[in-house]
Amino acid sequence: MIRWLHTDRLWTREKLKQGGYFVLSYLLSIITPMFFVAWSLNCFIFAMLIAGFSSQSTICRAVAALWLVVYVVTIVTTLMEFVWKFTTSLESR
Numbered sequence: 001m002i003r004w005l006h007t008d009r010l011w012t013r014e015k016l017k018q019g020g021y022f023v024l025s026y027l028l029s030i031i032t033p034m035f036f037v038a039w040s041l042n043c044f045i046f047a048m049l050i051a052g053f054s055s056q057s058t059i060c061r062a063v064a065a066l067w068l069v070v071y072v073v074t075i076v077t078t079l080m081e082f083v084w085k086f087t088t089s090l091e092s093r
Contacts, residue, residue, distance in 0.1 A: 045071060 045067075052064025 049064050049068055052060050052067070055061060055064075
């Protein structure tokens with residue numbers, strides 16, 4: 001089993017060095033599921049926000065507003081962290 005894993009890693013490393021179609025399919029196999037998970041999570045959040053703000057209850061609207069604030073703060077924090085890591089990686093080169 002360990003020998004098979006080592007062989008598979010070596011084969012993948014060789015294919016990635018060569019470039020071409022394998023790199024594109026390898027990256028798509030990683031990025032596509034992440035995209036669909038993020039997309040479905042955002043759709044769920046927006047549906048809950050629409051339902052919360054459409055409600056007649058003040059408590060539901062307050063919870064939806066709090067959820068929206070937390071969501072925006074999380075997105076902004078994640079983007080700032082990404083930009084910080086990207087700029088520091090450019091400076092280190």
